[in-house]
Amino acid sequence: MMTNHHSSDENMIGYVYRTLDDAKRESIDEHLIDCQICRARLSGHESRQRQIDHELRAAINAAAPSRKMNFAAIAPRLHRSRFQFYWPRISAAVPIPIAIIGLLFSLYGFWQIFSSLSLSALPRQPGALPTLACFCLMFVSMDQFDRSFSIRPRFIISAFLAFILWLSTFFIGLLNIIVVRDLVIFFYIRSGGSPERASVVTILAVMIAAMVYIGVVIGGAEYHYKNLGHPSSWKLFTWTIVVQLLIMILPYLAY
Incomplete structure (x- = not known):
């Protein structure tokens, strides 16, 4: 579980992606309370995860059809709303x-x-x-x-x-x-x-x-x-x- 009294990168990544079981998460939570180094490492992993999310979202938006396209061949009244892109921030x-x-x-x-x-x-x-x-x-x-x-x-x-x-x-x-x-x-x-x-x-x-x-x-x-x-x-x-x-x-x- 711990390497040199610190959480391993594998456990940190699993903690960010929420793939660990409850026992491991609770153990890491208790360790993070007292370990400033692991808190900083966890913050770094979370920052990288947000950066990956932004890059994926940008790539998906770039590959998606234009927002102004009305998809007339599929549904004449189907439009992509701009609000859905701003909702997470709002x-x-x-x-x-x-x-x-x-x-x-x-x-x-x-x-x-x-x-x-x-x-x-x-x-x-x-x-x-x-x-x-x-x-x-x-x-x-x-x-x-x-x-x-x-x-x-x-x-x-x-x-x-x-x-x-x-x-x-x-x-x-x-x-x-x-x-x-x-x-x-x-x-x-x-x-x-x-x-x-x-x-x-x-x-x-x-x-x-x-x-x-x-x-x-x-x-x-x-x-x-x-x-x-x-x-x-x-x-x-x-x-x-x-x-x-x-x-x-x-x-x-x-x-």
């Missing part, structure tokens, strides 16, 4: 603006709640923007998860999307802390607690939520950095966003 670029929109929604939704912080007997509802942000981010993470099982996108695109997703979950996590704070106050007062002692309960709830939040943010950043572009990284993003969305739904169920 589909690869769509997650970028969606991720940016999700980041803006999460940032603006957090600012709306943060700018009106006060003790309240009723939990504030996060509103539509953070919810829409979660759906946008889930679309991006699930799309990248599906793509990661084929030839991976360029490193810059994966790194940019991962950073946008992490930054968005950073702000949504802060919003979750505010939601948890309001819910604790709501249930404390509802159970008969005095409003005067609500601030003490609030501090305790915020401290616990903040410790969990810091662990998720720092641990998640380290995990995504080591597994950038891997299916496990996109899966973790998806589950993180789902949990954050469920927390934001809780105030609507409290009424």
